[in-house]
Amino acid sequence: MAAIADVYPSRVNGKETLSPRLAPVVYGRVQPKVPHSLSQQELDTFERQGFLVMNDYMPEMVAPLKREITRLRDDMAGHEELYTEPDSDELRTIFKPFAYSDLIDRFSRDPRILNKVRQILGSDAYLMQSRVNIKPAFKGKSFPWHSDFETWHVEDGMPRMRAVTVWLMLTDNTEHNGPLYVIPGSHHHYVSCEGSTGEKNYQQSLKKQMLGVPKPETMETLLDDKGVASVTGKAGTLVFHDCNLMHGSPDNIANDPRSILMFVYNSVENKPVTPFSGLPPRPHYLSNPDQRPLQTVESLWPLAS
Numbered sequence: 298m299a300a301i302a303d304v305y306p307s308r309v310n311g312k313e314t315l316s317p318r319l320a321p322v323v324y325g326r327v328q329p330k331v332p333h334s335l336s337q338q339e340l341d342t343f344e345r346q347g348f349l350v351m352n353d354y355m356p357e358m359v360a361p362l363k364r365e366i367t368r369l370r371d372d373m374a375g376h377e378e379l380y381t382e383p384d385s386d387e388l389r390t391i392f393k394p395f396a397y398s399d400l401i402d403r404f405s406r407d408p409r410i411l412n413k414v415r416q417i418l419g420s421d422a423y424l425m426q427s428r429v430n431i432k433p434a435f436k437g438k439s440f441p442w443h444s445d446f447e448t449w450h451v452e453d454g455m456p457r458m459r460a461v462t463v464w465l466m467l468t469d470n471t472e473h474n475g476p477l478y479v480i481p482g483s484h485h486h487y488v489s490c491e492g493s494t495g496e497k498n499y500q501q502s503l504k505k506q507m508l509g510v511p512k513p514e515t516m517e518t519l520l521d522d523k524g525v526a527s528v529t530g531k532a533g534t535l536v537f538h539d540c541n542l543m544h545g546s547p548d549n550i551a552n553d554p555r556s557i558l559m560f561v562y563n564s565v566e567n568k569p570v571t572p573f574s575g576l577p578p579r580p581h582y583l584s585n586p587d588q589r590p591l592q593t594v595e596s597l598w599p600l601a602s
């Protein structure tokens with residue numbers, strides 16, 4: 298049994314319900330004196346819509362990160378961190394790329410990212426999960442509507458909503474190549490889903506998620522006056538995305554991939570407990586056991602020794 302009360306029960310075979318979020322979206326409202334902080338206006342936008350898009354923020358990172366990821370595809374071949382598309386052998390996701398790439402590891406601690414993350418979370422943070430989503434041309438498959446927090450709570454034991462996902466567009470994300478769809482403002486509500494989590498559900502859900510996917514009727518209520526927005530931008534655009542934002546993405550039937558590098562930062566004051574599903578914790582590449590607070594790096598490019 299989980300050591301603390303489950304304030305966000307889901308997949309407990311009950312009826313699907315919508316309830317209010319029980320936690321702030323922005324924990325740090327005092328303007329910090331560190332560089333690369335978000336303005337109060339940017340924080341307001343993040344709080345209101347649940348995501349923040351910084352257009353063309355890091356264009357210089359795109360080519361070196363893409364080179365690194367091309368290398369990882371070979372170096373990590375056969376590793377458990379690689380997932381293919383549900384109905385082809387095309388690579389869908391590379392998990393935990395920072396463990397195999399010094400550049401990606403350093404980039405996760407870039408002050409332009411980490412200072413903003415700490416500001417939103419109002420605390421130090423650790424890297425709970427990291428992945429490259431490839432969304433290959435023609436063959437990249439959809440992600441249905443879901444809140445990441447729902448999965449992380451049920452399957453990883455993340456107790457509260459105090460985590461933020463940050464992702465960099467590695468290719469142009471357009472209306473046509475399977476961009477992220479979000480429901481602005483949906484992060485203020487929690488959807489408790491039906492069903493019950495089976496053992497090793499992640500092996501299925503990372504290819505095609507079935508649990509933690511709200512029914513159309515619930516989505517209708519959630520959408521209400523909100524509507525769907527697609528998150529598009531040039532390669533080098535950085536996106537901050539609240540852990541409970543309802544999102545998904547369609548198939549990519551275009552002839553260009555929609556690839557992104559994603560980091561999930563969890564507050565060190567929100568470390569996972571026993572998963573609320575009652576099942577064993579998921580593997581290290583989904584919920585990182587290394588929960589030491591991240592320190593910013595001075596430079597992404599260490600001098601050759």
Ligand code: 6CS
Binds near residue numbers: 443499503506
């Ligand atoms: O399992 C995870 O951690 C993440 N992946 C998917 C497909 N859904 C939930 C969450 O975003």
Ligand code: FE
Binds near residue numbers: 444445
């Ligand atoms: Fe997600």
